Amino acid sequence: MTDLAIGLMSGTSLDGIDAALVRIQSHHDIALVAFQTTPFDTRFRRAILDTMAGGSVRDVARLHADLGARFADASHTLLEQAGIPASAVAFCASHGLTLWHEPRRVTLQIGDPAVIAERLAMRVVSDFRSRDVAAGGEGAPLVPMADMMLFGHRERARVLLNVGGMANLTLVPRLGSSDGLIAFDTGPGVSVCDAVVRNGTGHPFDRDGKLAAEGQPVSGVANAMLEHPYFSRNPPKSTGREVFGDQFAARLIDRTREAKPDASTADCAATALLVTCRAIGRAIEQWVGQADEIVVSGGGARNPALLALLEQELGGRAVHRFDRLFFDGDAKEAAAFAYLGWLTLAGEPGNLPAVTGAGGARILGNVTPA
Secondary structure (H helix, E strand, O other): OOEEEEEEEEOOOOOEEEEEEEEEEEOOEEEEEEEEEEEOOHHHHHHHHHHHHHOOHHHHHHHHHHHHHHHHHHHHHHHHHHOOOHHHOOEEEEEEEEEEEEOOOEEEEEOOHHHHHHHHOOOEEEOOHHHHHHOOOOOOOOOHHHHHHHHOOOOOOEEEEEEOOEEEEEEEOOOOOOOOOEEEEEEEOOHHHHHHHHHHHOOOOOHHHHHHHHOOOOHHHHHHHOOOHHHHOOOOOOOOOOOOOHHHHHHHHHHHHHHOOOOOHHHHHHHHHHHHHHHHHHHHHHHOOOOOEEEEEOHHHHOHHHHHHHHHHOOOOEEEEHHHOOOOHHHHHHHHHHHHHHHHHOOOOOOOHHHHOOOOOOOOOEEEOO
């Protein structure tokens, strides 16, 4: 049975809403019909960051409703772009925006599904992570199910690497096979670099890595930051801005300027980028050494400075952009949650216990009727 579905995602980079319209034909067949990113304006992004840093219950509640409305608006725009009426779409799957994440304890994604369902007149599947956490899991990563079923290679191992605010990888031994599959968050993606840039320039992020490319990284400082206990933990593991956010960035800036008193913001950004790429490189070397093909998606795939540095840290392994093999890599996670929503409505599990550490396979999410 073929289903049209909308997948919605707002990631840890906090740059906006990704909305993907996909056609799902089987467990191994998904096609991207249309995709759009709706950027957050500076004021709204600041409101998210302030709420994460210690907003009131009212702040959280209002942000939850406001974000739901923005998700619905993004979906309407997507459907208009595709020339497809909402009545032709079977359901919407919304990951929401992660406001707080403590692995194996609590996870909170906001963006009210009732608002989305009301405005789209469509079923909405949401809150994917909570059931895995309730079952003793990390609640993340969940995209590896889609990686395994949709984006693996039919004959050999492939690493799917997503670099957003955080960075995560999935080793898929072969398409559809979980035997030997491993997936986890390697640590920060662009979150720390962007925080450094906000601190030094006031700009929300380092577009295309241009500022980091102008700087000289301080390797010793990067190695010192990589002594954070998260990096030495064994999978299953996941992380977020609670660990690799503004405070981590502030420590990196201080250490960089202690080691190099004349360090510029560009030098600090370059050092932050080195932390990201070195963490990824070490994780791949330790855990997925048998795979020579790395397929990169997320905002990091559009960052030339990050890709160049990553290739150095990976020691000559083949690095490909996701869009050269499949479709727009920016759409990958939104499409993946549409797929997870499809599994939920089919009554099938969406987590991989070996990845999240949950007590077993679970059907994920809540369904809000149209």
